[in-house]
Structures are given as structure tokens and as C-alpha cells.
Amino acid sequence: MSAQRVRVKSSAGIYSIYVGEKILPQGLAAHLPAKVPVAMLVDEGVAALPLTLAIFGWLEKRASRVVRVRIPAGERSKSVDEYGRVLRQLAGAGLTRDTWVVAVGGGVTGDLAGFVAATYLRGLPVIQIPTTVVAMVDSSVGGKTGIDLPEGKNLVGAFHPPKAVLADLRWLESLPEAERLAGMGEVIKYGAIADAKLFAAVAKGRPRSMAKVIKRCVEIKAKLAGEDERDLKGRRALLNFGHTVAHGLEGVSAYAGLRHGEAVAIGMVVAAHLSVKTRGLKKKTAEKLKAAIAAYGLPVTHPDLTWEKLSPVMARDKKATLQGIRWVLLRKIGRADLVAGVTEKKVCLALEEVREGRPPKK
Ligand SMILES: NC(=O)c1ccc[n+]([C@@H]2O[C@H](COP(=O)([O-])OP(=O)(O)OC[C@H]3O[C@@H](n4cnc5c(N)ncnc54)[C@H](O)[C@@H]3O)[C@@H](O)[C@H]2O)c1
Structure with missing residues (x-):
């Protein structure tokens, strides 16, 4: 052992x-x-x-x-x-x-x-x-x-x-390839929010040592969950990068259409577009994140990415407060924040860009 x-x-x-x-x-x-x-x-x-x-x-x-x-x-x-x-x-x-x-x-x-x-x-x-x-x-x-x-x-x-x-x-x-790849969506998430080196390593392609990758992700989760077990301080919530839209998409499809990791993959692309609009994330970094996700065969767009469809479910997201939906957004790879007050207009634009496969605009 x-x-x-x-x-x-x-x-x-x-x-x-x-x-x-x-x-x-x-x-x-x-x-x-x-x-x-x-x-x-x-x-x-x-x-x-x-x-x-x-x-x-x-x-x-x-x-x-x-x-x-x-x-x-x-x-x-x-x-x-x-x-x-x-x-x-x-x-x-x-x-x-x-x-x-x-x-x-x-x-x-x-x-x-x-x-x-x-x-x-x-x-x-x-x-x-x-x-x-x-x-x-x-x-x-x-x-x-x-x-x-x-x-x-x-x-x-x-x-x-x-x-x-x-x-x-x-x-x-024995894990089916599609499930393994969906899991890599979560691995990319850890790199994006907390570890630029991990991101760079997985963005290069299939990792040689899954043991190392899994251990590093567990360390990141252990740290954030240890600092904020009950999800009250905004630290643990960073793990929800991509999850606001993911939960919306899963809710709309009554949990039947997409794997969780696939929904998170699409959600990360939307969050990256929103980060370009509100957090000064470089367009090229958002495109790099999208390319890394796509390289694992994960989806980077979806026809249900509309405010009308997603907002009723997103409003019930557990990160939502009276001030509205709180988004996990990136300043750069490895640096994420929990952000309130993002306007509906910006969310709609990000959803539209991703739905139509367009690059992010400021
Ligand atoms: N509690 C948390 O903090 C937390 C965090 C992330 C995700 N989640 C939840 O996890 C769920 C998604 O989990 P998942 O992606 O593991 O999906 P899953 O549990 O649905 O498993 C995916 C599929 O793989 C099969 N499977 C599992 N292990 C296998 C193996 N070794 N060999 C062959 N087949 C195998 C399962 O039967 C299933 O069909 C979602 O409900 C999500 O909300 C919870």
C-alpha cells in the first residue's frame, strides 16, 4: 500500500x-x-x-x-x-x-x-x-x-x-472516459482558482501522475474547507467557480442532460467571460482557459445559456444573497474572488458570447 x-x-x-x-x-x-x-x-x-x-x-x-x-x-x-x-x-x-x-x-x-x-x-x-x-x-x-x-x-x-x-x-x-474527462473539468477548476502551476500542467494535456494531481486538488480543497467549513466567509465559495451557471444548466435539464463536470466546464467559460468584463481578466487568459477545457473534450457552449432559462435557477443558488447572485470570478489564473453586484446586462452578454461561441469582449 x-x-x-x-x-x-x-x-x-x-x-x-x-x-x-x-x-x-x-x-x-x-x-x-x-x-x-x-x-x-x-x-x-x-x-x-x-x-x-x-x-x-x-x-x-x-x-x-x-x-x-x-x-x-x-x-x-x-x-x-x-x-x-x-x-x-x-x-x-x-x-x-x-x-x-x-x-x-x-x-x-x-x-x-x-x-x-x-x-x-x-x-x-x-x-x-x-x-x-x-x-x-x-x-x-x-x-x-x-x-x-x-x-x-x-x-x-x-x-x-x-x-x-x-x-x-x-x-x-473502470471509470468511463467521459466521467474521467468530466473530473478533469474540476481539476482545471482548482488550477484556475488557486494554483497557476497546476493549471499549466493540466492545460498541457493528460497528466502523467493522477496521484499527484488528485493530491494537489485535495490539498486546495482541504485548505479552503478548513478555513471556512460552513461556507460563511467567502473562502470555500471559491470552489464554486463555474458552478452558478452549472447548477442553472443542471436544473434546466432536470439533471438529465449534462454530467456535473461538463456543466461546470461550460460554467467556467461563462465565468471567465464575465471576469473579462468585470475583473480585468485578460481576454487571452479567458481563451486559454476555454482551450484547456476543450482539449479534454469538455463542452464550452450550450444552447440553454440564456438569462430567461437560467436566472430562475441561479437565483436560488446557495451563493445568492439578498443582493443577488454572487459570482466566483478570476483576476488571473490562480486568483479568484467572490463578487456581488454583477449587472444582469453583463451576465446576459457573457451568456450570449458563450452560447454563440464568440470571444469575450470587455
Ligand atoms: N459534496 C460536495 O462537496 C460535492 C462537490 C462536487 C460535486 N458534488 C456532487 O457530486 C455529484 C457528481 O459526482 P460524479 O461526477 O462522481 O458523478 P456520479 O456519482 O454520478 O458518477 C458518475 C458515473 O460513474 C459511475 N461510476 C462511479 N465510479 C465508477 C468506477 N470506478 N467505474 C465505473 N463506473 C463508475 C457511476 O455509477 C455513475 O454512472 C454531483 O451530484 C455533484 O453535485 C458534491
């Missing part, structure tokens, strides 16, 4: 994230007490993989009992219905307060399982085992859990830091 470790500060104490090869299932031993009941919530997309079966086999030996719950693949599982179904399955199995939740899957399973753990019997400990790039670099870290409503994404949730996160790179071998 070779793993790199990143520590994250949280209100519930410090927890560790391990990134590496072959860290499962034995890496669980340091975190999961013996002889407790375990609810293993598993993403359907990985349920039959040998690594999942190895984890299940290991848990069966370690735990007093293991209740396995399959989570159907796709964003629709982050719903009130699916949340209720899982809770009822745990209650039906008679799981008690000493139960540990082990979440195995992408961000959808991690967010749902985390929220189940935060709320079932008023809270159970959870270990996150992320299986996608998005889940490894982002959703498993920082303790945000939750589900969507038809009215908007992530509108119901809880802060519930995990006890540990074990990111085993072998999951990426």
Missing part, C-alpha cells in the same frame, strides 16, 4: 484523506472499529467490481454485520425519494446507533450516503470511498452532504465530515 495523506481540519476534528494505489480494503482497518454494524452504500456502477467485492468481503469479516444498499447510478438518486428509500432500508434492517456508514461510489452516492449518515438516528460516522475523479478531488472532501429538489441542486443537506476518505486509484481503471 502506497498512499499520500492530506489532513483536513473540521469541527468534528482532523480527518485524513489517503490517495494512492492499493489502499483498499486494508486501509479501512485504521479507521473502522471492529465488530460494529456497517451500512455499505454502494454506487450501482461499481457494485459488481472486484474491488467492491473485496471491500464487502473484508467488511463481512471485520463488522458485526453488513447491510448492503445499492444506489442507482445518476444524479436522480440525490432525491427525496431515494433518500427516504435508503433510510427505510436501514431502519427495516434494524440498524442501531453504533452503525458506521461506508460510502462507495461517485459524488452522487457520496453526497446521498453522507446525508443519510448525517441524519439517520441523528447522525452516524461515515467513511468515504470515492470512485470517480470528481468524488476523489471534490465531493468526498469537506463534509458537505446533501440531495437535490426539483427546485434546485443541493438544496437540502448537512455538514457532516467523514471519519476518513480512502481514494484508491484503481477505481479509475
Whole structure:
């Protein structure tokens, strides 16, 4: 087992994230007490993989009992219905307060399982085992859990830091290429907001070491989430670069049209155009960001990029306040700010430019 470790500060104490090869299932031993009941919530997309079966086999030996719950693949599982179904399955199995939740899957399973753990019997400990790039670099870290409503994404949730996160790179071998690329959208995001070197490295093409890239993203997330766990100081909100429009697009398509990372990719292009108009971002830098996104085969435009379609959903964005939508915008690569008071006119222009594939204008 070779793993790199990143520590994250949280209100519930410090927890560790391990990134590496072959860290499962034995890496669980340091975190999961013996002889407790375990609810293993598993993403359907990985349920039959040998690594999942190895984890299940290991848990069966370690735990007093293991209740396995399959989570159907796709964003629709982050719903009130699916949340209720899982809770009822745990209650039906008679799981008690000493139960540990082990979440195995992408961000959808991690967010749902985390929220189940935060709320079932008023809270159970959870270990996150992320299986996608998005889940490894982002959703498993920082303790945000939750589900969507038809009215908007992530509108119901809880802060519930995990006890540990074990990111085993072998999951990426079975990950479909489109999901891997969607994850690279989030990686580009980290570079854009916080690390010009990371951006330059990924903009050059497929990284040679995913372990290094994932670890660096986790470090950035750990720092921002550690400084502002509850998302109240405007630090953690920087992680939402590209997400205002992304959540709008996902809401408009009822979570069926685009992968999260793809929606974020388009959202980053819009935010870059808006940054040119309001933050003095160089046009050439906005174009560089767009080129890096496109180089990973990610979308850089969408027909639904109109104020009429997106503003009702964007207004419910969790960064929105009484002063309106707050945008994460760039001054340069590696330097982002949370910005209020961007005029509707400028947003409309940015949306139009991106929808029509035009370069940004000041
Ligand atoms: N909590 C947070 O801080 C946070 C941060 C970022 C994203 N998110 C959430 O994460 C979700 C997106 O997560 P995602 O991009 O991981 O998508 P996902 O969870 O939908 O997984 C993508 C697809 O890949 C499959 N899959 C997962 N791992 C696999 C593997 N190793 N091999 C083969 N198939 C595999 C899944 O079954 C699914 O079909 C969104 O709901 C988003 O809101 C949350």
C-alpha cells in the first residue's frame, strides 16, 4: 500500500484523506472499529467490481454485520425519494446507533450516503470511498452532504465530515472516459482558482501522475474547507467557480442532460467571460482557459445559456444573497474572488458570447 495523506481540519476534528494505489480494503482497518454494524452504500456502477467485492468481503469479516444498499447510478438518486428509500432500508434492517456508514461510489452516492449518515438516528460516522475523479478531488472532501429538489441542486443537506476518505486509484481503471474527462473539468477548476502551476500542467494535456494531481486538488480543497467549513466567509465559495451557471444548466435539464463536470466546464467559460468584463481578466487568459477545457473534450457552449432559462435557477443558488447572485470570478489564473453586484446586462452578454461561441469582449 502506497498512499499520500492530506489532513483536513473540521469541527468534528482532523480527518485524513489517503490517495494512492492499493489502499483498499486494508486501509479501512485504521479507521473502522471492529465488530460494529456497517451500512455499505454502494454506487450501482461499481457494485459488481472486484474491488467492491473485496471491500464487502473484508467488511463481512471485520463488522458485526453488513447491510448492503445499492444506489442507482445518476444524479436522480440525490432525491427525496431515494433518500427516504435508503433510510427505510436501514431502519427495516434494524440498524442501531453504533452503525458506521461506508460510502462507495461517485459524488452522487457520496453526497446521498453522507446525508443519510448525517441524519439517520441523528447522525452516524461515515467513511468515504470515492470512485470517480470528481468524488476523489471534490465531493468526498469537506463534509458537505446533501440531495437535490426539483427546485434546485443541493438544496437540502448537512455538514457532516467523514471519519476518513480512502481514494484508491484503481477505481479509475473502470471509470468511463467521459466521467474521467468530466473530473478533469474540476481539476482545471482548482488550477484556475488557486494554483497557476497546476493549471499549466493540466492545460498541457493528460497528466502523467493522477496521484499527484488528485493530491494537489485535495490539498486546495482541504485548505479552503478548513478555513471556512460552513461556507460563511467567502473562502470555500471559491470552489464554486463555474458552478452558478452549472447548477442553472443542471436544473434546466432536470439533471438529465449534462454530467456535473461538463456543466461546470461550460460554467467556467461563462465565468471567465464575465471576469473579462468585470475583473480585468485578460481576454487571452479567458481563451486559454476555454482551450484547456476543450482539449479534454469538455463542452464550452450550450444552447440553454440564456438569462430567461437560467436566472430562475441561479437565483436560488446557495451563493445568492439578498443582493443577488454572487459570482466566483478570476483576476488571473490562480486568483479568484467572490463578487456581488454583477449587472444582469453583463451576465446576459457573457451568456450570449458563450452560447454563440464568440470571444469575450470587455
Ligand atoms: N459534496 C460536495 O462537496 C460535492 C462537490 C462536487 C460535486 N458534488 C456532487 O457530486 C455529484 C457528481 O459526482 P460524479 O461526477 O462522481 O458523478 P456520479 O456519482 O454520478 O458518477 C458518475 C458515473 O460513474 C459511475 N461510476 C462511479 N465510479 C465508477 C468506477 N470506478 N467505474 C465505473 N463506473 C463508475 C457511476 O455509477 C455513475 O454512472 C454531483 O451530484 C455533484 O453535485 C458534491
